[in-house]
Amino acid sequence: MNKLLSIAARTLSAVVALGIFAAFAGVDGLAQQAPAAAPAAGQDAGQRGGGAAAPGQGARGGGGGGRGVVPLGDGPWEYGNGPNRYRAVVVTKNVVRPWGIAFLPNGDLLVTERNSLTPGEPGRLRVIRNGVLDPTPLGPLPDMLAEGLGGMMDVSLHPQFAQNRLIYFTYSKRHPDPKQCLPEAERQKLPGNQRPPCSATTAVARARWDGGSTLTDVKDILVTKGWYGGPAAQNPECGRGGGGNDNARIGKGCSVGPATGSYGSRLAWDKAGLLYVTTGDRNLPLMSQDPQNHNGKILRIRDDGSVPPDNPFAGNAKYLPEIYSLGHRNPLGLWYRESTGELWSTEEGPQGGDELNLVKPGKNYGWPLASLGRNYDGSIVGQGFGGPNIEDPTVFWVPAIAISGLSFYDGDKLPWKGQAFVGAMRAGTGQFVARVTFNSAGLPTARDHSMLADLRQRIREVKPGPDGLLYVLTDENAGAVLRIEPVAPPATPK
Numbered sequence: 001m002n003k004l005l006s007i008a009a010r011t012l013s014a015v016v017a018l019g020i021f022a023a024f025a026g027v028d029g030l031a032q033q034a035p036a037a038a039p040a041a042g043q044d045a046g047q048r049g050g051g052a053a054a055p056g057q058g059a060r061g062g063g064g065g066g067r068g069v070v071p072l073g074d075g076p077w078e079y080g081n082g083p084n085r086y087r088a089v090v091v092t093k094n095v096v097r098p099w100g101i102a103f104l105p106n107g108d109l110l111v112t113e114r115n116s117l118t119p120g121e122p123g124r125l126r127v128i129r130n131g132v133l134d135p136t137p138l139g140p141l142p143d144m145l146a147e148g149l150g151g152m153m154d155v156s157l158h159p160q161f162a163q164n165r166l167i168y169f170t171y172s173k174r175h176p177d178p179k180q181c182l183p184e185a186e187r188q189k190l191p192g193n194q195r196p197p198c199s200a201t202t203a204v205a206r207a208r209w210d211g212g213s214t215l216t217d218v219k220d221i222l223v224t225k226g227w228y229g230g231p232a233a234q235n236p237e238c239g240r241g242g243g244g245n246d247n248a249r250i251g252k253g254c255s256v257g258p259a260t261g262s263y264g265s266r267l268a269w270d271k272a273g274l275l276y277v278t279t280g281d282r283n284l285p286l287m288s289q290d291p292q293n294h295n296g297k298i299l300r301i302r303d304d305g306s307v308p309p310d311n312p313f314a315g316n317a318k319y320l321p322e323i324y325s326l327g328h329r330n331p332l333g334l335w336y337r338e339s340t341g342e343l344w345s346t347e348e349g350p351q352g353g354d355e356l357n358l359v360k361p362g363k364n365y366g367w368p369l370a371s372l373g374r375n376y377d378g379s380i381v382g383q384g385f386g387g388p389n390i391e392d393p394t395v396f397w398v399p400a401i402a403i404s405g406l407s408f409y410d411g412d413k414l415p416w417k418g419q420a421f422v423g424a425m426r427a428g429t430g431q432f433v434a435r436v437t438f439n440s441a442g443l444p445t446a447r448d449h450s451m452l453a454d455l456r457q458r459i460r461e462v463k464p465g466p467d468g469l470l471y472v473l474t475d476e477n478a479g480a481v482l483r484i485e486p487v488a489p490p491a492t493p494k
Contacts, residue, residue: 070456072480077455078487083415085489088452091471091481092133095126098473098481100154100169100267103465105162109481112155112169113137115146117477120188123152125169125215128481136213142220145174145181145200148260153202156267156275158303165208166303167215170265170277173203173223180230199230202263202279202294204305221305224294225320228282229259246375247382250285250368256376257283264296266334266405268343274308275301276324276343278331285368288327291319296367298331298345298359300324312362327365327390331357333406333422333461346406346422347393349373350381354403355393356420356436356444366390372398395436395444402426403434405461405473413468414486423459424449425475431456433472452482 076089097114104110109128116122122144124137144151150172158166175181181198188195204222207215238254246256264280281288281296288296291313299322300311313319333346343359353373357365370390371381386392397403404423409416419437424430432453437446452459452472460475470484 072455072457072474072476072478075482079450079452079454080487085487086414086451087485087487088455088472089483089485091131091483092128093478093480095133095473095479095481096124096477097151097460097475098479099123099152099265099460099475100156101461101463101471101473101481102155102157102167103463103471104157107467109471110138110155110157110167111473111481112152113479114149114153115151120146120184122146123171125152125155134213138209138213138215140215140218142171142203142205142218143174143176144171145184145198145260146172147198148258149263150200150260153263153265154267156269159269159273165210166206167209168204168206168221168267168275168303170202170204170267172200172263172265173220175199175201175227175230180227196231197229197259199227199232200259201226201228202265202277204267204275204277204301206303206305221303222277222299222301222322224279224299226279226282226287226293226295228284228287228295245379246377247379250375250382253284253286255282255284259283262330262348264328264331266332266345268334268336270336270343271338271341273303275303276334276336277301278328278334278345280330280332281328281367285329288329288367289364289369291323291326294320294322296326296328297323298325298328298334298343300361324361325359325363325365327367327369329367329371332404335406335408337408337410339408339410344406344408344420346403348403349396349400350375351378352398352400353381354397354400356395356403356406356422357391357393360391363391364389365393372396373400395447397434399429400426401430401432401434401449402458403430404459404475405463407463407470409464409470411464411468414470414484421451421462421470423462423472425458425460431458433459433462451484 076087078087080086098111099114100112102110111126113124123146127134153170155169202224203220206221207218209215237252259282262280262283264278266278268276277299279295279297287293307321313323314321328347330348331345335344345357345359347355349371351374353371369382370387372385375381402425404425407421419435422434424432424434432449433451435448436444439445457474461473463471465471472482474480
C-alpha cells in the first residue's frame with residue numbers, strides 16, 4: 001500500500017510540475033529546466049504536461065509549421081526599454097532560404113542558401129560585400145540533393161583562415177550511383193509523381209577561397225555513414241506511408257517522415273582547432289541510437305577529417321570513431337563557448353520537446369528512447385522523459401518553437417553578456433529570437449521571447465559577429481540578414 005501511495009504521489013508531482021512547465025512555455029521570464037526525475041512508467045497522455053500539439057504544429061524534420069509570415073519591411077526597427085533597447089537593421093535582403101553565416105576578416109559575410117527557388121537546382125554560397133549581396137555565387141560546389149531540408153547548409157571559416165584561406169561547409173551529398181539517385185537533369189524530366197527517391201547523406205567539404213568568385217581545392221573531408229532515402233527494398237515490417245502507431249514503427253526501424261528532412265547540419269570549432277558537426281536522424285529515429293551510423297549524432301573531427309585520438313569512442317569497434325555524442329533528433333544549432341570551454345546544441349523535438357543541451361563527450365541524449373515531446377500520433381515517445389544513462393536537456397520548450405540556430409553572447413556592446421540566443425521558426429509558438437538567462441551557477445533562470453517577434457519571420461540562425469553585434473538569418477524565400485545593435489540613450493538636457 002505504501003508503495004502504491006508513493007507511486008501515486010510521484011505521478012501527481014510529475015503531473016503538476018510538467019503541467020506548470022507546459023503552461024508557461026511561451027511566457028517571458030520563466031526558464032524551463034528538465035524535471036528532477038523521469039515520469040513514472042505507464043503514465044497516460046494527461047501526465048506528460050505537453051498534451052497534443054496545437055494546430056499547425058509538428059511538421060516533421062525541422063521545416064516548422066504553417067508559414068504565418070508577413071513581408072519584411074526595410075527597417076530599421078527599435079524595441080525594448082532602458083538598457084535593453086536595441087535596433088534591428090537590414091544588412092541585405094533576397095537571400096534564398098539562408099542557413100549559415102560566417103564572418104570574414106574584412107567585415108564581409110559568407111551566407112549559404114539552402115536551395116534554389118527553381119526545383120532541382122542546388123543551394124549556393126554567397127558573399128555580402130560592404131552590405132551588398134554579390135550577384136555571383138561562389139563555386140564550384142559538389143553535387144548535392146537540394147530537396148526538402150537538404151541542400152547547402154552551414155559554413156564556417158578555418159580558425160587560421162587569414163593564413164590558409166580555407167572554408168568549410170556542410171551539404172546533403174547526392175549518392176554517386178545513378179541506381180541510388182538519378183542525375184538531377186534526368187529526374188526533372190520526369191513528372192513529379194514519377195521521380196524516384198534519392199539516397200543522400202550529410203557531407204563536410206573544405207575549399208580554398210581567394211576572395212573572388214572561384215573556389216579551389218574543393219574536397220569532401222567527411223562523407224557521413226548515413227546514406228538514406230534511395231529506392232531501397234521496402235522493409236515489409238513498415239508497410240507504405242507513415243500511418244500506424246509511431247512507437248511501433250520506430251521500434252521496427254521504420255521512418256516517421258520524409259527522408260529529405262532532419263539533416264541537422266551545424267559546424268563549430270573549439271580552442272584546439274577541432275571541428276564539431278551535427279547530423280539529424282533523417283526521420284528514421286533508430287539511426288540516432290545506432291553506433292555504426294553517423295545520423296542523429298554530434299561528430300568531432302580534425303580539420304582534415306581525421307579522428308582525434310581522444311574522441312570518446314576512438315578505439316571502440318562498436319562505435320564509429322567520429323561520434324562525440326548520440327541520441328539526437330535534429331540538432332539545428334551548435335555553439336562552442338570559448339569563455340567556458342562548453343559545447344552547446346539546440347535540438348528540435350517532435351510535437352513539443354525542443355531542447356537546449358550542454359553536450360558532453362560520449363553521452364546519450366535519448367532520442368528516440370525518451371523525449372518531452374510527443375510522437376505525431378499523440379503517443380508518448382519511448383519510455384517518456386529521461387531515464388537511466390540519458391542526458392536531460394538544460395532547457396526545453398513545450399509547445400515546440402521549431403528551435404534552430406544557437407549562440408552565446410560574451411561581448412560588451414550589447415547588454416546580454418552570458419545569455420543564450422536561440423532561433424525559433426514555428427508560426428504561432430515561434431518566429432522570434434529566444435533569449436535565455438543563466439545565473440552565476442550556470443543554471444537557466446529566465447527567458448525572453450520578444451526579440452524580433454513583431455517581424456513574424458522564421459529565424460534560422462543567430463550569431464555574434466566580431467564587431468560585438470548580433471546577426472540574424474530569416475528563413476524565407478526572400479530571406480534577409482539582420483543586425484542587432486544598441487540604441488544610444490537620449491542625451492540628457494543641459
